Every structure is written in C-alpha cells, then in structure tokens.
Amino acid sequence: MxxxxxxxxxxxxxxxxxxxxxxxxxxxxxxxxxxxxxxxxxxxxxxxxxxxxxxxxxxxxxxxxxxxxxxxxxxxxxxxxxxxxxxxxxxxxxxxxxxxxxxxxxxxxxxxxxxxxxxxxxxxxxxxxxxxxxxxxxxxxxxxxxxxxxxxxxxxxxxxxxxxIKGLYFSLELNMRELHAIDFSKGCFVGQENTARMNIKNKISKRAFLLNKNTNIKINEDLFFENEIIGKVISNTPAFAMIKMLNFDKFFNKKIKTSSNIEVSILKPDWM
Incomplete structure (x- = not known):
C-alpha cells in the first residue's frame, strides 16, 4: 500500500x-x-x-x-x-x-x-x-x-x-494467540476451558495458512504432500487452508498438490 x-x-x-x-x-x-x-x-x-x-x-x-x-x-x-x-x-x-x-x-x-x-x-x-x-x-x-x-x-x-469459517475452528487454529487476541491471565471468558487446555498442552493439530494461488482450487479439497493428506482448503477467494502442524517443516516451502492435482505452496506470514 x-x-x-x-x-x-x-x-x-x-x-x-x-x-x-x-x-x-x-x-x-x-x-x-x-x-x-x-x-x-x-x-x-x-x-x-x-x-x-x-x-x-x-x-x-x-x-x-x-x-x-x-x-x-x-x-x-x-x-x-x-x-x-x-x-x-x-x-x-x-x-x-x-x-x-x-x-x-x-x-x-x-x-x-x-x-x-x-x-x-x-x-x-x-x-x-x-x-x-x-x-x-x-x-x-x-x-x-x-x-x-x-x-x-x-x-x-x-x-x-x-x-x-465462522464457528468452525478454535481460536488457536486461527492464529489468535499470535495476533494478540487472547489474554490467558485475565480470568474467565466464554470458551476459556478448551482454549486454555490447548494452549498449556500446545495441542494445536492444525492452523490456518494462506496459499499462493486460488485459480481452480475448490473449498474442502484435500492437500497432499508425497501422497499424504496434510491439509484442507477452507476458502478459495482468497485461498486459505487448514494445515496439519505435524511434520510442518517437512513440507513447508515445498510444492504440495490439491485433490485435482493443482500445485500450490503454503505462505507463512512474517508475524508467525
């Protein structure tokens, strides 16, 4: 801008x-x-x-x-x-x-x-x-x-x-901790119990990421790396996916494919 x-x-x-x-x-x-x-x-x-x-x-x-x-x-x-x-x-x-x-x-x-x-x-x-x-x-x-x-x-x-995606994902899956939207020390809030448990145990199995293209990508398509499902498309304009965090470093910066064989890459923002 x-x-x-x-x-x-x-x-x-x-x-x-x-x-x-x-x-x-x-x-x-x-x-x-x-x-x-x-x-x-x-x-x-x-x-x-x-x-x-x-x-x-x-x-x-x-x-x-x-x-x-x-x-x-x-x-x-x-x-x-x-x-x-x-x-x-x-x-x-x-x-x-x-x-x-x-x-x-x-x-x-x-x-x-x-x-x-x-x-x-x-x-x-x-x-x-x-x-x-x-x-x-x-x-x-x-x-x-x-x-x-x-x-x-x-x-x-x-x-x-x-x-x-309203109402579908936990706050930590949508990167709300990194975006300073949660205060874990202030006391109770609606949904606190599950949020605090995920934070303490660091049990965040998947997180939202931007993809590098949206052409012909379909919502709910699986994403694959070496024939293993590593995520799912949750939006196509713009293109976002919910990506598994297990072995993330293994496939980040690598070409991954959608179910329809379209090559995409995961984009990681500088604040993450």
Missing part, C-alpha cells in the same frame, strides 16, 4: 457498550482484557462458542467510559444477540452507532476530526483506524478499499474468509 493510502471501510460497523458494569461484562465473555485499553489504543479480541470456536472477531477501543467495538457488518446482528444473551441483569446499554464511519490510513500526517484513532493491534505498523462522524471527511482523500483487503489477505488475516 502507498504511504499516503487512506480509505473508508464501508463494511465496518461500530457498536457501543456503556454502563457501570460494561468493563466487567465484556471481560467475562471476550478473549482479551479490556483493562489494557489506553488512550488511542485498542485490543483485538474474539467471542467464542462455549466449546472454544470463534464466532466473532473485532477490535475494542474506548472513549472515556464508553467501549466501542469495531466489527464487520455481517457479524453485527449475531454479535448483539449474543451480548444480549450474556447480559442478564448487567447494568449496560448496547447500541449500534450508525452515525459513525470507520477509516483506515497509512498517512500519519493526515489530520482527522476523529472521535478516536488507534493502530491495528494485530500486526506492528500495519496501519491506523479512525472513527469519525459519518460524512464528516472529504471523499477526495479516499482510495480503493480493495487495496486494504488485499493487504489483509497478504498478511494471512482472516477478515475476508470469516463468513465461510
């Missing part, structure tokens, strides 16, 4: 959680610790199923006593339904903030009339997110949004494939 790249993320939404018990409420259900949020900082976090599989992922930041959750639009309804399910009698208010836009920029010199801004907490120097009042910024500064999502894919982040 160009150094002055800026775009509006049209599919991002902002949800606010406010109230006397908002901090304890969020900390009891999501994987990361909201107490770590500081001025113009954010955390990356997940909401898991009771079994420990990822059903939502998002950023959380804060303005004074109001938590702001930045999440993809197709996850909003399900996420709010789950928050209300866990809410019980907690003294909190949950609201979709439709008057906000979410921007992404690499331009540190650009000045915004922003409510809050923060660096992407997943990967160092990836870029900065800015929450502004809707239609409050000049459209002339915005460049093609697809460039942002192409870079998301290049960095092996799951944003563009999550609609296909």
């Amino acid at each position: 160009e150094l002055n790249y800026t775009t509006k993320l049209k599919n991002k939404r902002v949800i606010s959680v406010i109230g006397d018990e908002s901090q304890s409420f969020l900390n009891n259900i999501i994987t990361n610790d909201v107490k770590k949020i500081k001025f113009e900082k954010a955390i990356y976090s997940c909401l898991l199923s009771p079994q420990g599989k990822v059903v939502n992922h998002f950023f959380v930041t804060k303005i004074q006593r109001q938590f702001l959750i930045i999440i993809d639009h197709f996850l909003v309804k399900d996420f709010i339904d789950k928050l209300n399910f866990y809410k019980l009698r907690s003294k909190i208010n949950i609201k979709v903030e439709n008057e906000f836009d979410v921007l992404f920029t690499l331009n540190n010199e650009l000045k915004f009339n922003s409510l809050v801004k923060f660096e992407d907490p997943r990967i160092k120097n990836f870029g900065r997110y800015v929450i502004v009042n809707k239609n409050n910024e000049s459209k002339n500064i915005f460049k093609n949004e697809e460039i942002y999502y192409q870079n998301i894919d290049t960095k092996c982040l799951i944003d563009n494939i999550f609609n296909n």
